[in-house]
Amino acid sequence: MAAAPVWSVDPRTGKPREQVADEATAEEVDLAVRRAHAARGALADRTARAALLRTAADLLDAASEHVIEAADAETCLGPVRLTGELARTTAQLRAFADVVDEGAFLDIRIDHADAGRTPPWPDLRRWKVPLGVVAVYAASNFPLAFSVPGGDTASALAAGCPVVVKAHPDHPGTSELCASVLRRAAAQAGLPEDVVILVHGFEAGVELVKHPLVSAAGFTGSVRGGRALFDAAAARPAPIPFHGELGSLNPVVITEAAAAERAEQIGAGLAGSMSMGDGQFCTKPGFVLAPAGEAGDRLLASLTTAVSETEPGVMLDHRMRDAFIAGVGERSALPGVDAPLTPGAGGEHTVSAGFLTLPAELLTSEGEHDLLLEECFGPVTVVARYTSSQEITAVLSRLPGNLTATLQLADAEAEGTEPGAAELLAELTPLAGRVLVNGWPTGVAVAPAQQHGGPYPATTSTSSSVGATAIERWLRPVTYQSTPAALLPPELRDENPLSLPRRLNDHPEH
Structure with a gap:
């Protein structure tokens, strides 16, 4: 059987551009x-x-x-x-x-033999190999x-x-x-x-x-x-x-004080983050806990204005576009769910951004609304409106693992002069690999301290x-025990000929 051709496809039209390769056989x-x-x-x-x-x-x-x-x-x-x-x-x-x-990264650790220990230590030299x-x-x-x-x-x-x-x-x-x-x-x-x-x-x-x-x-x-x-x-x-x-929902919790203090700013920031790249970022904030009441209304008004100014976009392929349209349709049809700005098809090949809202109470226990706790790839987010801290806790306890979790706080909460912020941060920490305060999760800095991974299903490790x-x-660690110096890799020899960072007898080697 001939190998199947691999075509480059234009997502703007869904039409093939050119054949670039063949699918590899076993x-x-x-x-x-x-x-x-x-x-x-x-x-x-x-x-x-x-x-x-x-x-x-x-x-x-x-x-x-x-x-x-x-x-x-x-x-x-x-x-x-x-x-x-x-x-x-x-x-x-x-x-x-x-x-x-x-x-x-080799994580070299050398412990010299010590007969005076009980029990005695042999000579041990550990590093990591590919x-x-x-x-x-x-x-x-x-x-x-x-x-x-x-x-x-x-x-x-x-x-x-x-x-x-x-x-x-x-x-x-x-x-x-x-x-x-x-x-x-x-x-x-x-x-x-x-x-x-x-x-x-x-x-x-x-x-x-x-x-x-x-x-x-x-x-x-x-x-x-x-x-x-x-x-x-x-x-x-x-x-x-x-x-x-x-996959990841990347939940956001907006405190009532934060919404009262800067509803318009938060609404605009959320709109920019959830629609960035037509909602096709793995760190898109796809689920938001926002307060009910006047401050929450102001936030949603700002979100509506900002998202409505977003131009329709082309998704990566038509299969994803179809899945997005079907996904938001299924979610919108759930009882108690409103669509202040309806997401979906923006044209024959495009999609339009939007968001869904519902009372957070509908998500505090298992039921048909659990679909809203699954990622929908594309420019949409779900805003669950809570009436108490107990509802926040109940909903967070039901979320799957995530790449990120975000907490939007008022200035006094962030400074520690108002109670509750530390408790919310502690509730979010088990849910994600990266926890943000007063920021937005889209954008992942390539830095030594970065963590891009989280509890399942965000990642499998x-x-x-x-x-x-x-x-x-x-990498995997390997330890050599009582091995003659002439047989050791240069990285593990006492003279450290490659001048690598190492720990010697449990202290940094200088």
Whole structure:
């Protein structure tokens, strides 16, 4: 049987643009993984790894005009958004090169033998080593920063792991272009091009996670698709880590005092955050607890005005558009749900932003309204109006895990001169990996202290996919006990020939 063609599609029209590849067969996936596996040894050179990452960033910057043009043609995200995303992508690559150079990610710990302890200690030397070939599943909504050259790929290469990327079908041409840049960067850094390999096709993705030489996987996408791959990873004869980002409501709690103090500002901020990128950000605030009463009315009036000024937009593909329209229709039809500004179809190929409201009381116990506690991908948010702190607590106790949770406070609450804020913060903390106060969750800084991950179903693990600690997903610790110095890796020898940061006998080595 001939391989199925992979087409680049224009989301503005739903029509194919060009054939860019063929879906990989099981045999081709097997060959791709074996080629990547054979390239592992070359990545042991940390200097070459850092050079690869920096060269990839430089080459992407040099090809920026072509990369942005290709990505816009397939995603309709626009040159401004994609220019920023490319800058973020290259910054990630350079940041991980710095991580590799510093070497702290190796987490080297040396405890010398101590016969005076009870029981006595042997000589122990611990560090972290790469897992092996990593499967990366590209995201639809970030064709650069969470796709072929994105954070999963960058962090895996930084850890010393070759990568086989399963391209997202919404931007196959962009994926091919970026993969060719990464492979060219590898060659310029003196590494095999096969440290990065690209495959296409749904079945290829399934074959990839099942391959015995794949040691871990990173995924960004839907709950349904991610959970299926997670289950497949766990069902292998030798299960592997599966770091999946699946979905998130990103709840917001607005106190009554905050609404009274700055209802108009909060309403406008919420509108901007929930409609940004046509509601296709993984950190979109999709659920809001706002007060009933006059202050809450002012907030909703501001939200209505701001959202009504949002132009209809094109979603990443027509399948997502259809799912969005069906999802908001099903939610709008629930008893007690109002649509002050109806979200849905904005035209033949576009969608319009809007929001739904209901009394928070309807969500305090299990029932048909639980659908509103599930993510709806697109420019819509649900505003549940509470009448007491008890209702806030009851609703929060029923929320699933999230990437983010946001608390909007009045000045006095934020300064600690009014009670209740600390308690609300404590209630939100178990729900998310990143908790914000008086901000909006869209926008994820690529910083060492960042945490982009949260309790299930936000992610399938507790790790972060953004920031320096994302490298930890692709490493495992190994301890050498009573090993002769001549046999130790240079990183673990007493003389520290590579001048790496280490802990010696439980103290930082100077």
